[in-house]
Amino acid sequence: MTHVAVEQLWKVYGDQTVLENISFDVAPGSFVALVGPSGCGKSTFLRMMLGDEAPTRGRILVDGTLLEAEPSPDRGVVFQKYSVFPHLTALQNVMLGLEFAGSPLAARLFGRARREARACALDMLQCVGLERAVRKYPAELSGGMQQRLAIAQALVKKPKILLLDEPFGALDPGIRAEVHEILLRLWREEGMTVFMVTHDLSEAFKLATRVIAFDRRRTRPEELKAYGATVTFDIKVDGKTAPPPQPALAAQ
Numbered sequence: 001m002t003h004v005a006v007e008q009l010w011k012v013y014g015d016q017t018v019l020e021n022i023s024f025d026v027a028p029g030s031f032v033a034l035v036g037p038s039g040c041g042k043s044t045f046l047r048m049m050l051g052d053e054a055p056t057r058g059r060i061l062v063d064g065t066l067l068e069a070e071p072s073p074d075r076g077v078v079f080q081k082y083s084v085f086p087h088l089t090a091l092q093n094v095m096l097g098l099e100f101a102g103s104p105l106a107a108r109l110f111g112r113a114r115r116e117a118r119a120c121a122l123d124m125l126q127c128v129g130l131e132r133a134v135r136k137y138p139a140e141l142s143g144g145m146q147q148r149l150a151i152a153q154a155l156v157k158k159p160k161i162l163l164l165d166e167p168f169g170a171l172d173p174g175i176r177a178e179v180h181e182i183l184l185r186l187w188r189e190e191g192m193t194v195f196m197v198t199h200d201l202s203e204a205f206k207l208a209t210r211v212i213a214f215d216r217r218r219t220r221p222e223e224l225k226a227y228g229a230t231v232t233f234d235i236k237v238d239g240k241t242a243p244p245p246q247p248a249l250a251a252q
Contacts, residue, residue, distance in 0.1 A: 001028030002063055002074075002160040002193045004049075009058035011044055011228070018044050020228035022058070024212060031187060031194040033204035036214040040229040042197040045214070046163050049195055050077055062161070073101060076154030080166040083150050084138045091134040094121040094152045101157060124152045128182055144175035148182060155186060162187070164196035168203065180207060211235045 009022040019041040026032055034042045047053040048060065051070045060067040062074075077083075084093050098117040099109050109117050125131055128148040138146050147167060154162060168176045184207065187194055198204050204211045212234050218227040 001191045003028045004161070004193060005061040005064075007059050007061065009045075009048070009060065010056045011041065011048065011053065012056040016225050017228035019214070020230045022214075022231060024231060024234060026193060026210070029191050029193060030210055031208045032196070033208035033211045034195060034197045034214060035199070035201060035204050035211060036229065036232075038199070040214045040216065042214055043165055046077075046165050046195060046197055049161065049163055050075055073097075073157045074160045075163060076157065076159035076161070077163040077165070078147070078150045078154050078167045080169045084146055084153065086138050089135050089137055090125060090130055090141070090149050090152075091118070091121055093138070093149060094124055094156050097153060097157050121152075121156060124156045125149075127155075127186060128152045142175070144171055144179055147171060147179055151179075151183065151186070155190065158190065160192060162192045162194045164194065164198075166197055166199065169199070176203075183207070205237055209237055211237060 004026040006022055006024050006026075009019060010017070011019040022045070034045065036042055044053060048055055049067070051068055051072065054069050071077075085096070088096065095117050098120060099114075122131070122134065125134055128151055130145060130148055130152065133141060133145060133149075138149065141149065147170075150167070168179060171179060180203075186192075194208075196204075196207065201211075213232045214229040215232040216224070216227065216229050217232070218224075
C-alpha cells in the first residue's frame with residue numbers, strides 16, 4: 001500500500017493561480033474523492049499526481065520519496081472518455097501496456113513472455129467481467145463495457161496509485177452502479193491508493209473513504225487570478241475504511 005503526502009502545493013499558469021497552498025496526508029490504501037465546482041483545479045491536481053504537470057511550488061511525496069515528474073507504471077489512470085485503442089481488440093488493449101513494459105521500442109513480446117502477458121491480460125479481463133469479449137473491438141462494446149476495459153488497462157500493471165478523472169460521468173445509472181461495484185472489489189483486492197475526481201457528491205460518499213473539496217475562498221473579480229482554489233473541507237466517510245494489507249504486501 002502507498003502513502004501520499006501533499007505539502008504546500010501551488011499551481012500557477014502565467015498570472016493565473018489555479019491551486020493555492022494545498023496540503024493533506026493520505027493513508028495507504030485510502031480511496032479519496034476530490035469534489036468541487038468546475039475550474040477549481042481538481043483535474044489539474046490529478047495531472048500533477050500522474051506526472052503530466054509539475055507543481056509551481058510545494059511537493060508531492062509517495063512513501064516519503066518525491067513524486068517522479070513523469071508518468072510511471074506505479075500510477076494508473078482512467079478518464080471519463082474511454083481511453084482505449086479502437087483498432088485493437090479488448091485483449092490487445094489490455095496486453096499493450098505489458099508489451100510496452102517488456103519491450104519499450106517494439107511494444108511486442110514473443111515466446112514465453114508473450115504467453116505470460118496474455119494470461120495476465122485474460123485474468124484482468126475476467127476480473128472486470130469481459131472474459132467473453134476478448135476478441136471484440138471497442139466499437140462492438142457498450143459504454144459500460146468500454147469503461148471496464150479502460151479499468152482493466154489501468155490495473156493490469158498493478159499500479160500502487162489509481163487516478164480516476166470523472167470515469168463514470170458518461171454512464172447511465174444502472175451501468176454506473178455495476179462498474180462501481182467492480183471498482184470497489186478491485187480496490188479492496190489490490191490495496192491501491194485511489195484518487196477520484198467527481199462532480200457527483202452521492203458517488204463520492206458512496207465510494208470513498210475520504211472526501212476532499214477544492215474551492216476558491218476569494219471570488220471577487222479582482223481576486224480570481226491572484227488566488228486559487230484550496231481545500232475547503234476534508235471529511236472521512238463514516239463506516240468506510242481502507243482495505244487491510246494483502247499478505248504479499250504486508251510481508252514486504
